[in-house]
Amino acid sequence: MSDRVSSDRSAWRTSLFAGVLAALFVAVPAGFLIATGNNNGRAAYDATAYHARFIRALAEQFPNFDLSNPLTATTPGYHLLLACVARLGASSIESLRLASMAIGCIFVGSIAAWLSRRVGLRIALLFVLPLAGSIYVVGAAAWTLPDNLAWALVSWVLFLCLREPARARELLLASLLLVALVTVRQIHIWAAAIVWVSGLSFALESRGRSETVGGGLSVLAKMLGFVLATVPAFAVLVLFVRHWGGLTPPRFQGELQGVNLATPAFMLLEFSLLALGFLPWIAPPLRTAWRERRWILVTGALGAIVLAAIPATTLDIAAGRFSGFWSLIAKAPVIAGHTSLLMIVAAPIGAVLLTALLLGLAPRSRAVFGVALLAFAAALTATFYCWQRYHEPLLLVVLPMLCALQRERPTRASWWQLLFPLILAGILAAITVGGLRSDPVAPDALPAPSHFAPGDSFLPAPAGQ
Incomplete structure (x- = not known):
């Protein structure tokens, strides 16, 4: 018993150490940007013109908030x-940016802590380096953007739903986190599907351990209970939809409505490129899957080709297909003015790598990740913009998690294997540095004119008033 307690304490210490070190991966670059007053790039503009302006307005309205048409x-x-942080006295833009940095540190640190219990300290830290180097994580940490808080909540829902053995109290806690998640970013209601599939798995496992009659009804009752546990999250979403008259505030409804059928193929392309940093850990399950279940890999590749061939997959700003890897796609040959050759090649590769990783998991983990990724892709397809920043952070969370949960857990790696995540992190960090070299954003930058409403309280007062 004492050996087990000692082992648990050692694991917790390792997790804490991994979390603190990984948090520094975010704190150092974000802290430098804040300390030097850097205000360059897309994240700086979005934070200055929209989010920080809205946060200051809420602080002034406290506690009678006007959420009828927010500037987000x-x-x-x-x-x-x-x-609330501002009301406590930390109302300067630097203080708010530091608060956002703390959220980013907690996000990346929690991923490293979870990974360290499965693959060890060294590999866990290497696995989170690409995430910490992503411009979308650094940008949300260095400026007042909600992205990292949303990704953290999604990750924690995944952590709870992947626990072995499944326990009801952890799934109920995941349902509570889902409520918080929907209040931060409404599109992540898709994460309810993670709770549902985990609840079904729990119900089936409970029936397997029970010898009582009527096991089928028991499974249905328990499954219904977990579905009902997610009702509060849907209630929050419905509340905002009724308040706004749509899924977004009125000022954004004309712009963000619609679907983008290129999203699934683009996500697979992203997966194929980001997976290069994890190839040493993907290769073993890929070899096993090719040897034992080749037909599943082939089916996945063919499905990805269909996803890449049917919708238009070329760079098109008017169609919401631009920024990020779309700039790379724009340089590739185009088939019939409709389909990017790079997409046709990369999407099936991504599908094969993802399928191999899923096949290498235990059945319950496979179901959770499979449903999570399908629900995530469906939700983002229902968004007009196919932007890399909507997908990349979660893919950089899921990739190391998939590698860490393979049946043969990777606790050791040779020096050349360790180079892969380091190189990927270096590439993403270089992209981040490049993105921060753009023109500086004025501290009083305004939102786009189309995002102002008549009589808008966010409009600057006319000169002389």
Whole structure:
């Protein structure tokens, strides 16, 4: 018993150490940007013109918030949190940026802590380096953007739903986190599917351990219970939809409505490129899957080709297909003015790598990740913009998790294997540095004119008033 307690304490110490070190991966670059007053790039503009302006307005309105037409396309949970920080006295833009940095540190640190219990300290830290180097994580940490808080909540829902053995109290806690998640970013209601599939798995496992009659009804009753546990999250979403008259505030409804059928193929392309940093850990399950279940890999590749061939997959700003890897796609040959050759090649590769990783998991983990990724892709397909920043952080969370949960857990790696995540992190960090070299954003930058409403309280007062 004492050996087990000692082992548990050692694992917790390792997790804590991994979390603190990984948090520094975010704190150092974000802290440098804040300390030097850097205000360059897309994240700086979005934060200055939209989010920080909205946070300051909420702090002034406290506690009688006006959420009828907020200056953000997301639900306002993050902004309300930072407005509370401002009310506590940390109201300067630097203080708010530091609060956002703390959220980013907690996000990346929690991923490293979870990974360290499965693959060890060294590999866990290497696995989170690409995430910490992503411009979308660094940008949300260095400026007042809600992204990292949303990704952290998604990750924690995944952590709870992947626990072995499944326990009801952890799934109920995941349902509570889902409520918080929807208040931060409404599109992540898709994460309810993670709770549902985990609840079904729990119900089936409980029936397997029970010898009582009527096991089928028991499974249905328990499954219904977990579905009902997610009702509060849907209630929050419905509340905002009724309040706004749509899924987004009125000022954004004309812009963000619609679907983008190129999203699934683009996500597979992203997966194929980001997976290069994890190839030494993907190769073993890929070899096993090719040897034992080749037909599943082939089916996945063919399905990805269909996903890449049917919708238009070329760079098109008017169609919401631009920025990020779309710039790379723009340089590739185009078939019939409709389909990117790079997409046709990379999407099936991504599908094969993802399928191999899923096949290498235990059945319950496979179901959780499979449903999570399908629900995530479906939700993002229902968004007009196919932007890399909507997908990349979660893919950089899921990739190391998939590698860490393979049946043969990777606890050791040779020096050349360790180079792969380091190189990927270096590439992503270089992209981040390049993105921060753009023109500086004025501290009083305004939102796009199309995002102002008549009589808008966010409009600057006319000169002389």
